Amino acid sequence: MVGALINQLLQGVLLGGLYTLFATGLSFSAGVMRFVNIAHGDFIVLACFALLTMTTTLGLHPIVAVVLLLPVAFAVGFTLQRFLLQRVVGEKILLVILVTFGLSIIIQNGLLEVYGADTHKVAGGWMETSTIALGPDVNVGLFSVLTFIAAVIVVGSLDLLLYRSGIGVKIRAVSDDVATADLIGLSSARIYGVAMGVSFVTIGIAAGFMSIWSNFDPSAGPTHLLIAFEVIVLGGLGSMWGSLAGGVVLGVAQTIGAQFDAAWQIMAGHIVFLAVLVVRPHGLFPRH
Amino acid sequence: MARTNAAVLQVEGLSVFYGDFKAVDGVDLSVNAGEIVSIIGANGAGKSTLLKAIIGQSNRVEGRVRFDGVDLAGRSTAEIVAGGVALVPEGRRLFASLSVEENLRLGWAVGRKGSIGFDEVWRLFPILEERRRQKAGLLSGGEQQMVALGRGLLANPRILLCDEISLGLAPIVINDLYAIIPTIKASGIAIVIVEQDITRSLAVADRFYCLLEGRVTLAGIPADTSRDAVMKHYFGE
Numbered sequence: 060m061v062g063a064l065i066n067q068l069l070q071g072v073l074l075g076g077l078y079t080l081f082a083t084g085l086s087f088s089a090g091v092m093r094f095v096n097i098a099h100g101d102f103i104v105l106a107c108f109a110l111l112t113m114t115t116t117l118g119l120h121p122i123v124a125v126v127l128l129l130p131v132a133f134a135v136g137f138t139l140q141r142f143l144l145q146r147v148v149g150e151k152i153l154l155v156i157l158v159t160f161g162l163s164i165i166i167q168n169g170l171l172e173v174y175g176a177d178t179h180k181v182a183g184g185w186m187e188t189s190t191i192a193l194g195p196d197v198n199v200g201l202f203s204v205l206t207f208i209a210a211v212i213v214v215g216s217l218d219l220l221l222y223r224s225g226i227g228v229k230i231r232a233v234s235d236d237v238a239t240a241d242l243i244g245l246s247s248a249r250i251y252g253v254a255m256g257v258s259f260v261t262i263g264i265a266a267g268f269m270s271i272w273s274n275f276d277p278s279a280g281p282t283h284l285l286i287a288f289e290v291i292v293l294g295g296l297g298s299m300w301g302s303l304a305g306g307v308v309l310g311v312a313q314t315i316g317a318q319f320d321a322a323w324q325i326m327a328g329h330i331v332f333l334a335v336l337v338v339r340p341h342g343l344f345p346r347h
Numbered sequence: 348m349a350r351t352n353a354a355v356l357q358v359e360g361l362s363v364f365y366g367d368f369k370a371v372d373g374v375d376l377s378v379n380a381g382e383i384v385s386i387i388g389a390n391g392a393g394k395s396t397l398l399k400a401i402i403g404q405s406n407r408v409e410g411r412v413r414f415d416g417v418d419l420a421g422r423s424t425a426e427i428v429a430g431g432v433a434l435v436p437e438g439r440r441l442f443a444s445l446s447v448e449e450n451l452r453l454g455w456a457v458g459r460k461g462s463i464g465f466d467e468v469w470r471l472f473p474i475l476e477e478r479r480r481q482k483a484g485l486l487s488g489g490e491q492q493m494v495a496l497g498r499g500l501l502a503n504p505r506i507l508l509c510d511e512i513s514l515g516l517a518p519i520v521i522n523d524l525y526a527i528i529p530t531i532k533a534s535g536i537a538i539v540i541v542e543q544d545i546t547r548s549l550a551v552a553d554r555f556y557c558l559l560e561g562r563v564t565l566a567g568i569p570a571d572t573s574r575d576a577v578m579k580h581y582f583g584e
Binding site for chain 2: 225228229231232234235236239240241242243244245246
């Protein structure tokens, strides 16, 4: 009984790692740059399909595919921000939401056109079949552990980037006050581009783990956007380590909810989300 | 110094528009290397607009701004700042959530990368070294103004544009800030001081321009100009 409970809790924590990966890019763009990317989940799914093609058609190992994808993801994020999204920065928030909502629809329908409506999965081989025995009744999948470690590394790296690097200072300055940044000669458009590029790198990493962890289909984006939003709001908008906490809380809530009834998995997550918001409206670790 | 008498900044027939409104109307002025030039004028005379146009932050501009003889038309603010023009904006405009040191580091990052480093800024403003880790938003007004000046200086400008650096500060703090201006000048940086406070800015200036409704109504050397003449052109008739 105790073993089973520990098992469930562990699974929940590890699922939280995956949720954190979904959320870090959004935490960076929405939390820090105040740029709400409604297509965030769809870009994760798009990256999953890119990895699918790279591993099946091109026959690459998933790890190689992810490594190749990351620079492309940065370039896509930077270019998208610089030449499309930057046009609506500073305009009303509704415009940002509309433009990225439009992107979301374009991605979903584009994927439907190319790959059809079937669900897919990337084969992870030994990575997803190996388990680690931690005790008599406690086993965890190697891949879940790898995912969690990746989440910790991504969160830690983003935190270092933001608070210990030169570009991090610039990003926080633009986040503080765009007009002043431009006035003293910081080129805010370029900095927004770099920040979105970084956000897209985390989208590529998230897709690497999600494409092996679970099935995906062209319409899976919005569900992942919702999870990402709940994670960053739970953790505290703009706080990198907060999103790890938010991911773990959501993961544990869902896993325990699923114990009562499989249908309760998603609902339990939403209920905990709302409950935390009532107690701590600014999330667990508010940025300021 | 070969450049001592060369104009660092030349503004020729500059007009700036906000919609149909002409905020700056055909202004000519020049600033020589190592010179302090004061631009005085009442609220709304176009002083800040003029500075913004020089730094490349105005959309609709007619006329020319030359820096070291080179026309700045079409250059971005980032390029202009990296070339050696730095602005200390009105109202200080620090990044409140960043530390003092981070705010200063941004000045270096956008600037010309010269001999002025953190040591020089700490020497000018010892209090800032003590407060280097504090968030800029938590400093007093005077300290914030020091950070804003330090940020501008760390860009290693050839010309520093100071917009209303005395605004909202106590007289004793203003005295301290203005005591530093000649030190900055001594290091060879040309300085443009924009102020509503005539007495203060004319006391340190080598030359001055008086703006009224976007036009230069009077220009000269403070010592050669009577107080009455200045007041007449400051307020108009």
